[in-house]
Amino acid sequence: MPLFPNYHRAPVTFIQANNATWVDEKNQSYSDLSSGIGVYNVGACHPQVESALVEQAHHLWHVPNLYQNPLQETVAQKLGGDTYTTYFANSGAEANEAAIKLARLATGKSTIISFTNSFHGRTYAAMAATGQDSIHAGMPMLTGFEYAKFNDINSVKSLLNDDVAAIMLELIQGEGGVIPAEQAFIDDLIALAHQQHILVIIDEVQTGMGRTGKKFAFEHFGFEPDIFTSAKGLANGIPVGAMLAKNELAPALAYGTHGSTFGGNPLAMAAASATLTVLDGVLNDIDDKIKHFWLKLDEFRQLPTVKEVRGLGMMAGITLNIPVNDVVSELLKAHIIVLSAGNNTLRLLPPLTISTEQLTDSLEKIKHYLLKK
Template identity: 50%
Template sequence: MTYLFPNYARKPFEIVTGLGLTVTDNQGKEYLDFTSGIGVVNLGHHHPAVEQALAEQARQLWHMPNLYENHLQEEVAQALVGELGYVGFFCNSGAEANEAAIKLVRKARGKSKIVTFQHSFHGRTYGAMSATGQASIHAGFAPLVPDFHYGVYNDFDSLALVDEEVAGVMVEVIQGEGGVIVAEEAWLQALARRCQEVGALLVIDEVQTGMGRTGSLFAFQQFGIEPDIFTLAKGLGNGFPVGAMFGKGELAASFGPGSHGSTFGGNKLAMAVALAVVKTMQAPDFFPQVAQVSQQLAKGLQELRAPKLCEVRGRGLMWGLEFSDQEELLRVMAAAEAKGLLTLRAGEKVLRLLPALTITPAEVTQGLSILADVL
């Protein structure tokens, strides 16, 4: 008997405690968590600075609506974008952040046509789902929000879709749910130039790739582009629900009073947590340490060999192992879980690894050892 909709294919156990990358289920079994709650707990479970910030704010004030000034929202926005010339809007999730971006694009440009890409994932609310280029996500929910057009990722011919009738283009630097597919730098730069040529707004969905996941605060910083709009969520709150959309300052006039809002978005608890996350990542030694373990993981994954392992791809601490068939993927995931390693699936045949950015060299070695044994 369950009182819940069966929309999740749940494992037959519950994770009840966690510390760093180690989590324990309700049967007392320990696992090395290479999922980070689907790229959310980027600083690991039970992070002391994040917990302290949440506890301190909880003793002061949990919630007031966005009818009043909120100094924490200002501090988080400033910490994230500094002198980059963006202004922010805070919400509760990645889907909400992308919904806000879609609304801003259409309102700012006075057009409805938006280009996204096949195998993309932008969320499950109606606008974000319509932006998502996956038929399986759309199934059963027609009619979708109109005027979304899907190009082929990393395909130069698809740039022709971006014409003068296009209000904006939404794209991931790495397609996470689509199979950990990394954008080609030349293609992404060409896409950015095309947007500038026709006056379309470039939206980078950083919901999964942002907050240090690929080795820099934002993944787009590694590709030599500057989006008009970008979205964040997942790692921004290290497990506390929070999302954000940032747009160039000149777009502020399109989001005046009454144009968009959120009851809970940017509440005091979420902002206190987000500020602690950002400050932790701004420590001088943080990203050098991430680079060190990222290189160790990348090298180890590239050295794995198995008859049905076709390709290893990724960046930073976001990696995918593609297998020749789905049956082998499911076998590997189940065997890894049995040996105490939690992993994720992406696309149809891709094993996705998203360990916390705080992973230690010893934990990298442990995870690689389990994968090698399983393969």
């Protein structure tokens, strides 16, 4: 057994991809409505990102964080502007680990309140912050984490004490089933956090980089988090993560408190910088595509197999009354790549750059399949 059996891998091998079309070893094409689990936000193998990678590869692949790296400063400025300070890691889980550590260092407190049904990663602190029993199963969890009910401010209030350092949440629970936060809940949560001098950490690993129609989901909700994290779509397929914090928190992550050998390496930074440049252009023209996406999704609400449709931007969850894993498998046989999530939910995360024609055709095929079930 060359590989651990911790993944259920579908019986297909992809060898090439371009935007929203993937090609398997038999030269068969598939329409991608998954973005590689929210990674290819500006489409697979985007030529501008590819060019940046190739150019950087001609010069320098790796340099440790013992030396200056101007590319990191360029990407940090594009991500957080003058308001935030950035730490680079290799993944969303690592970025969330850094956020948890920073919150505790900056406040001198230990407790992190997160939410049931959340997902923050599978490294130990990120896993402990994740409010899902299935993720915790079989392993002792780290202490210092409490779980409130999502969209329930009274549930948050019941967990408050003098040791709470931060409240950590996704604004749309992706792995939990594509469940959006309610505006009133967020308004109350931010007011409560400010009143109690508690930091707010927003996990933008899946919702960031344009997924919701804005660069970061918190822009929809009218506030700026104290700390937020990014990964997945940040370098459009090249592994990278980032933790950003308000500038006044930066001194808490002092020399020797945290680090990463590969974090912010030149290849990842070249790809991230190019991706962010491409994304700015994509977001200028995304509104009509999002409107079309949801007009088509509204047609799903009438299907007998569909219980609910929810989401934001180019992120949708369709809760089914038939087994979602079977639907994912059958659609793959029909050459449409989709995902599952949460409580029997079909999850759609199409590239922001997918053509309207390909998006329409793919959604029509999914609707037709569900209608036959």
